[in-house]
Amino acid sequence: xxxxxxxxxxxxxxxxxxxxxxxxxxxxxxxxxxxxxxxxxxxxxxxxxxxxxxxxxxxxxxxxxxxxxxxxxxxxxxxxxxxxxxxxxxxxxxxxxxxxxxxxxxxxxxxxxxxxxxxxxxxxxxxxxxxxxxxxxxxxxxxxxxxxxxxxxxxxxxxxxxxxxxxxxxxxxxxxxxxxxxxxxxxxxxxxxxxxxxxxxxxxxxxxxxx
Numbered sequence: 001x002x003x004x005x006x007x008x009x010x011x012x013x014x015x016x017x018x019x020x021x022x023x024x025x026x027x028x029x030x031x032x033x034x035x036x037x038x039x040x041x042x043x044x045x046x047x048x049x050x051x052x053x054x055x056x057x058x059x060x061x062x063x064x065x066x067x068x069x070x071x072x073x074x075x076x077x078x079x080x081x082x083x084x085x086x087x088x089x090x091x092x093x094x095x096x097x098x099x100x101x102x103x104x105x106x107x108x109x110x111x112x113x114x115x116x117x118x119x120x121x122x123x124x125x126x127x128x129x130x131x132x133x134x135x136x137x138x139x140x141x142x143x144x145x146x147x148x149x150x151x152x153x154x155x156x157x158x159x160x161x162x163x164x165x166x167x168x169x170x171x172x173x174x175x176x177x178x179x180x181x182x183x184x185x186x187x188x189x190x191x192x193x194x195x196x197x198x199x200x201x202x203x204x205x206x207x208x209x210x211x
Contacts, residue, residue, distance in 0.1 A: 001191040003207060005169050008113035010160060011138070012175035013120055016195055017101055018132055023094035030088050031067050031081065038076050049074075064179040066119065068150045078148050086123035097132045098198040105137045107208040115140040117160060119150045119180070152184045161188070174204070
């Protein structure tokens with residue numbers, strides 16, 4: 001990564017700006033209920049089928065596959081999945097903000113164009129950002145509602161780079177899942193940072209030495 005070239009940072013949300021295994025489990029349970037309804041089986045059996053299908057698709061395609069891809073394969077739709085998430089889930093009950101994140105993002109946004117690109121829906125994204133105190137921190141927030149095309153998606157990536165109006169080497173992508181958040185940007189020539197913990201996210205402090 002050539003820090004001198006970076007002009008913009010595109011962040012993932014879930015698992016990147018916060019980490020909550022509890023909320024991740026609640027999301028999984030909601031998806032499992034949907035699969036159960038689609039297949040006419042109990043939620044637990046729906047979760048088992050969903051897990052098995054994701055693994056099979058991952059093995060077949062060679063990259064980690066999202067819940068959304070598995071849902072569509074079963075016969076569901078991404079909009080319906082996220083309608084359920086928005087209706088059923090309250091992130092405030094499950095997410096504990098790390099106090100280091102807000103100062104870090106605040107410092108970065110003083111120097112860089114900071115965007116958020118998430119596979120989450122608009123309703124939950126707004127609630128999560130409010131919980132984290134980051135509701136005013138990003139110049140652009142792109143959610144699944146904007147395209148209904150979950151990451152990784154070449155068309156969405158092209159749109160982001162086009163709207164930023166920057167060469168790939170000037171746009172840093174930050175996320176917790178390489179195959180989902182970072183593989184396509186890196187293939188385009190963008191610098192990437194894989195962060196699975198807040199400690200790893202804090203590496204971005206090197207871009208703003210005062211943090």
